Amino acid sequence: MNAPPRSRIADEAAQRADWFWTDFLPVWLDRVQDPEGGVHDALDQDGVPRAEGPRTVLAQARTLFVLSHLALLSGDPALTGMAARQRQFLARLRKAPGLYRFAAAPSGVPTGEPLDERARSYDQTFLILALSTWNRLSPSAECEAEIEACWQALATTLTDPATGLLLEDDGLADPAAPEAPPRAQNPHMHLYEACLQAFEMSGCREWLHRAQVVRATALRYFLDEDSGTVAEFLTSGLQPLPDPSGLRREIGHQCEWAWLLMREVELGGDPAMNGIAARLLGFASRHGFAASGPMEGACFDAVSAEGGVMEESFLLWPQTEAIKAHAVRHMAGEPGAGEAAQQLLCLMFRRWFDGRPAYVNQLGADAETLQPQALTRLMYHVVLALTEGVRARLWPGMDRAGNRPGEEKP
Numbered sequence: 001m002n003a004p005p006r007s008r009i010a011d012e013a014a015q016r017a018d019w020f021w022t023d024f025l026p027v028w029l030d031r032v033q034d035p036e037g038g039v040h041d042a043l044d045q046d047g048v049p050r051a052e053g054p055r056t057v058l059a060q061a062r063t064l065f066v067l068s069h070l071a072l073l074s075g076d077p078a079l080t081g082m083a084a085r086q087r088q089f090l091a092r093l094r095k096a097p098g099l100y101r102f103a104a105a106p107s108g109v110p111t112g113e114p115l116d117e118r119a120r121s122y123d124q125t126f127l128i129l130a131l132s133t134w135n136r137l138s139p140s141a142e143c144e145a146e147i148e149a150c151w152q153a154l155a156t157t158l159t160d161p162a163t164g165l166l167l168e169d170d171g172l173a174d175p176a177a178p179e180a181p182p183r184a185q186n187p188h189m190h191l192y193e194a195c196l197q198a199f200e201m202s203g204c205r206e207w208l209h210r211a212q213v214v215r216a217t218a219l220r221y222f223l224d225e226d227s228g229t230v231a232e233f234l235t236s237g238l239q240p241l242p243d244p245s246g247l248r249r250e251i252g253h254q255c256e257w258a259w260l261l262m263r264e265v266e267l268g269g270d271p272a273m274n275g276i277a278a279r280l281l282g283f284a285s286r287h288g289f290a291a292s293g294p295m296e297g298a299c300f301d302a303v304s305a306e307g308g309v310m311e312e313s314f315l316l317w318p319q320t321e322a323i324k325a326h327a328v329r330h331m332a333g334e335p336g337a338g339e340a341a342q343q344l345l346c347l348m349f350r351r352w353f354d355g356r357p358a359y360v361n362q363l364g365a366d367a368e369t370l371q372p373q374a375l376t377r378l379m380y381h382v383v384l385a386l387t388e389g390v391r392a393r394l395w396p397g398m399d400r401a402g403n404r405p406g407e408e409k410p
Contacts, residue, residue: 010394013342016349017395020386028358029082032063032376036106038089039063045372047357054103054111057093061100061126062380064090068133073387074398080137087134087143090127095119098149099157099170100127121158121166122187124150128194136201147198151210154191163238164217166191175236182233182241188218189230189253193260200267212269215261219276227305228279230257247304251288252318254280255299255325259388262328281325283307288322290314294367297347301362313370314363316378319348320385327385327392338394345389 006014031049032039040049041059067083070076092108093100099119105111127150135143158167160175166187167175174180195211198204221238222231229249233241240246258277265273287307290298299318301311326341351367353359358374359382390397 007339007342009339009342009346012346013389013395016346017386017389017397020349021396021398024353028379031358033082034106037092037108038086038106039376041376043358043374043376045357045360045369047374050373051106054113054116055093055106055108056103056123056377057090057100058123058126059375059377060086060090060093061123061130062377064130065126065133066379066383068130068137069387070383070398072133072137073390076398083134083137087131087138090130096153098124098127098146098151098153100124102169118169118171119153119158120169120187121154122184122190124154124158125187125190125194128154129190129197132194132198132201163221165221177236180236182235183221183238184233185218185222185230186232186253188214188222189257189260192218196260196263196267208264208267208269211264215264215273223276224305228283229254229305230280231305244304244310247306248302248310249283249305250302250318251284251299252301252315252321254284254288255318255321258284259321259324259328262325262332266328281329284322284325290365293365295351295363295365297343298351298363299344312365314351315371316348316352316359316361317381319344319352320381323348323385324388327388327394330394331392338392341389341392341394345385345395348385 031043031047034040034049034055038055038060040051041053041056042050044050064083064086067079067086071079071083089108093104095101095117100123101110101116102118102120102123103111103116110117128147131143131147131150135147154166157170159165160167162176165183168181168184172180175183192211192214195207195214199207199211221234224231230253231240232248232250232253233245235241258280261273261277265271287303288300290296290300295314298314299322300309301313301315301318303309323341323344326337326344329337330341351363360369361371361373361375361378364370387397389395
């Protein structure tokens with residue numbers, strides 16, 4: 001039986017993915033490499049590295065994940081070598097067992113700034129994500145011990161024993177004090193992601209259990225049952241923020257949570273998570289995407305819990321999270337989800353990449369550039385969106401023989 005004809009959007013998505021793997025990614029990887037070690041945190045609007053300023057652990061850890069993830073998928077020894085170099089630099093940011101400073105000088109030595117010495121729970125989650133992926137690529141007892149040390153640091157030094165919620169950083173003395181920063185859902189979401197990745201990479205079921213505990217704790221406090229959304233912040237006393245920001249919902253995070261919940265189910269977790277994911281995606285579908293204008297089809301930065309647009313701007317990363325969610329829904333057999341992923345992928349490349357030295361961070365309602373820098377940490381989002389689409393057979397990717405997924409090997 002002949003295969004059904006490919007649609008125009010499927011053809012464009014395939015061409016865009018080919019361009020990304022073949023043309024864009026190698027050039028980008030070359031540009032972000034820092035001669036002193038690690039990677040630059042950003043490229044400017046001309047595609048030139050921003051050499052000044054410290055190197056954040058967030059950008060370094062996410063880049064180690066990207067390189068290790070792609071090396072595992074492709075078998076490319078050049079990517080493995082780059083990942084090894086990145087792993088060596090990342091170790092320079094370690095300040096205690098399992099704890100890494102927020103930022104260091106380009107050489108990797110401390111900057112001397114007190115805030116740069118803080119270990120933030122958000123950043124620490126990406127150490128587990130990156131190191132568990134690197135350890136699958138290049139296993140060692142030393143790395144396995146460091147992954148466990150990162151977990152223990154998060155579970156003790158960076159956890160509030162009264163609630164089980166993550167602390168902002170290791171400098172916070174009293175998280176319940178009125179002057180303490182708001183409690184954020186984002187570190188919990190990424191620790192959930194890191195634990196799922198550690199389970200997939202190692203096969204150790206303790207990581208799946210840890211993921212489920214983190215997820216249950218986060219949703220206990222941050223899931224808004226009335227709207228079917230995840231709140232971004234709570235007060236230090238665990239109440240909704242009193243001003244309109246308490247109703248603020250980031251569509252990218254609704255999609256990202258949904259993707260993770262479906263991933264847990266796929267990895268053998270609780271099937272009931274599919275129901276929560278469906279509610280999150282239902283809210284996002286109803287309220288989260290521009291219906292007209294130059295940015296039609298793009299994912300808004302933020303809406304209210306009631307569905308009104310709060311920020312008619314468009315960061316790059318929420319587009320990637322919507323693509324990932326569409327791809328997983330496509331693999332689950334949902335009609336139209338695959339084409340939705342392909343359409344958003346093409347829109348992402350047209351608006352954020354085309355005609356630019358690299359990419360931009362944020363666009364406005366008329367597709368004007370609001371934030372022109374190409375933040376290195378965003379490549380984690382872009383690569384995961386691309387590779388989830390490859391896994392769903394929505395566009396081509398890299399494999400060990402250089403063939404397209406689904407093509408017959410010679």
